[in-house]
Ligand SMILES: Nc1nc2c(c(=O)[nH]1)N[C@H]1C(S)=C(S)[C@@H](COP(=O)(O)OP(=O)(O)OC[C@H]3O[C@@H](n4cnc5c(=O)[nH]c(N)nc54)[C@H](O)[C@@H]3O)O[C@H]1N2
Ligand SMILES: Nc1nc2c(c(=O)[nH]1)N[C@H]1C(S)=C(S)[C@@H](COP(=O)(O)OP(=O)(O)OC[C@H]3O[C@@H](n4cnc5c(=O)[nH]c(N)nc54)[C@H](O)[C@@H]3O)O[C@H]1N2
Ligand code: SF4
């Protein structure tokens with residue numbers, strides 16, 4: 001591990017987002033740098049105790065210690081020995097905790113005569129359980145839906161997985177992970193037969209090239225970008241390729257930036273694969289030994305030349321060639337894929353092409369060479385692993401009766417109780433059922449769909465209607481709690497103990513540091529209470545779930561993971577406390593965890609072992625068990641592809657521009673925490689819209705002018721930032737619930753991952769009036785003004 005740095009740096013991660021560089025050469029260790037922030041001028045001497053944890057404000061999962069004084073959090077510092085961050089923290093990690101100390105929900109709320117009023121737990125839970133019981137008795141399990149999160153703990157997901165799938169028996173379980181990482185999960189299953197990140201963050205430390213696909217890592221995983229910057233500024237820097245319609249900070253450092261039209265990713269990917277094959281950049285031996293499907297891939301990409309893609313994507317063919325050449329001539333490449341790819345109409349097919357490029361070059365499972373299909377949320381991975389969403393726990397295959405029987409035996413329930421007669425329901429369909437009323441009981445926990453879902457006007461209608469009883473568990477009042485029938489106040493990070501897993505399979509233990517405010521309780525405690533009141537039991541009449549505490553839930557989850565790719569059996573709270581982050585699988589064979597998957601070139605595609613039989617990438621039609629067994633890849637990876645199709649909504653005379661949406665470095669999603677952290681809120685106080693210099697000129701828009709952007713579903717006014725977004729594209733952050741850009745986005749999704757299309761909608765732009773100065777957008781990020789001016 002890294003050398004312990006003797007003193008922590010009091011950091012300013014607002015002006016200096018990534019902090020001081022610690023450059024290093026390829027293959028050497030990333031130096032430690034400890035970032036610390038203590039509030040109110042306190043010093044380390046004022047701190048009563050430091051509690052071990054990991055940051056929960058993105059999927060990077062940086063190791064942190066929480067400073068506690070008089071029973072309150074007063075600051076944080078990075079853990080230098082942690083494999084993920086070597087001591088560093090970014091803006092949200094350093095300041096975000098302050099948001100947890102303001103405006104918290106401290107009592108349950110219940111709707112009486114149309115108004116939410118304060119109540120006690122007994123009244124609130126009685127109302128929840130009565131409605132639940134009545135519907136179960138009259139309509140059965142299909143009347144129930146659970147819509148959860150990528151921000152709870154493993155222990156909580158596993159508990160609800162057992163309640164929903166083993167106790168109630170509903171297939172309607174999904175999370176906001178559907179908006180976030182369902183494409184990562186899907187791409188892994190299509191290519192490798194099972195979810196699970198093959199690569200490791202240490203690959204950054206020795207790679208020859210980095211490819212970032214629709215990933216603004218500089219703002220969305222700032223510490224991972226610091227790790228990349230330290231290579232870029234060191235000896236033998238890697239070459240960098242960035243695929244993003246905006247000139248992000250990543251793009252500014254790129255060897256090749258491909259600012260493609262949003263919605264055209266698959267055309268580019270098919271051209272890159274074409275180039276690898278056409279130029280003989282293929283490791284024939286690896287492909288022959290470890291993959292199936294090369295002939296079909298060759299056939300599909302035969303005519304997808306750089307010239308062909310250049311027309312569609314509007315980037316120079318020579319740049320596509322250069323990018324392919326960088327991939328083809330580097331020995332070790334790390335690729336990352338994120339929302340610019342995932343939130344689009346051919347998300348899974350485009351992401352699978354990234355997997356394919358690595359397989360074609362045999363660049364998987366060895367140091368410096370790996371794919372990172374990113375997660376965004378800190379615990380999205382755990383929702384997938386523990387089976388709280390569409391997956392069955394332990395990456396089991398719902399279509400494989402033996403996997404279902406195994407789970408039923410573990411839970412001591414009848415296999416028929418576990419829903420597996422049809423594919424699990426995705427969140428978009430769950431909301432459709434709630435709209436129609438066939439789901440009459442919807443429990444939303446750890447997500448704020450009143451801001452984050454596409455086509456918001458419809459979402460608000462669904463949640464506020466009488467056809468569905470809505471329970472919301474949250475730490476704050478939000479746009480969504482305001483539409484609920486019952487609101488339950490929850491403990492947040494640092495107010496409960498639990499484990500979570502970052503992008504590179506690193507498991508952390510976040511330990512409770514302080515008491516939750518008022519009557520707030522953990523999601524785990526709430527769900528156990530619900531199960532007990534509902535009287536859920538196993539086959540022998542024992543309580544289901546049979547546990548009460550996080551530690552017991554963790555042990556149960558470990559048993560469930562045994563023998564599956566996601567094996568946690570070698571971990572324990574004690575080990576995680578002592579050591580910090582450890583990568584799964586971790587068991588007696590690999591007690592220190594596993595740096596990379598698939599080092600032996602054997603993939604979990606065996607028909608008996610795989611998590612999914614996969615889909616046709618063009619249509620989304622599932623491959624049946626019989627079809628799959630007929631050509632059992634038996635341990636080889638599957639090279640899958642599909643032909644490019646244009647996005648669902650294309651510019652026309654009425655809506656001539658392409659809207660895309662995304663994030664800024666200072667805010668977390670719907671800002672329940674970051675709007676309440678003064679430094680972060682001040683850095684990006686309110687909504688803006690980004691337009692290119694060319695479009696600004698054409699529409700007569702000056703910096704800060706109020707513009708209106710209109711799609712077929714809604715419109716929004718905000719100050720314009722004239723930025724480095726590509727011509728023809730309007731970019732807007734989706735953080736601001738008062739000015740929600742999701743009123744403009746559309747109800748459409750990728751056919752396999754069913755992840756919604758947040759990144760392309762056709763819009764019209766008009767200037768409304770002059771503003772009062774430059775737009776309130778950050779100036780040190782991708783939103784920087786094109787003319788170098790703007791608020792500083
Ligand atoms: N500061 C901050 N960090 C976060 C979060 C946050 O809210 N704030 N959220 C976390 C979560 S849950 C997630 S999912 C991740 C998301 O992390 P990212 O995926 O990095 O974030 P986004 O800003 O949604 O989108 C990334 C980039 O996609 C580009 N893009 C838009 N359309 C297209 C397209 O059609 N093709 C391509 N190639 N690119 C396109 C955008 O210009 C944008 O720069 O961030 C995590 N980290
Ligand atoms: N237009 C557009 N829309 C998008 C995206 C985009 O790029 N563009 N990105 C999508 C993506 S990737 C994501 S991940 C989603 C995120 O969308 P949301 O999940 O709706 O966003 P958050 O603000 O993170 O909401 C999480 C909620 O959980 C609460 N919470 C936090 N911790 C806990 C806890 O321990 N227990 C409970 N019960 N509650 C807790 C928070 O207070 C907050 O209200 O948005 C999606 N929406
Ligand atoms: S990079 Fe992510 S995990 Fe690390 S400090 Fe920042 S928000 Fe937290």
Ligand SMILES: [Mo]
Pocket residue numbers: 179180181375376377
């Ligand atoms: Mo996400």
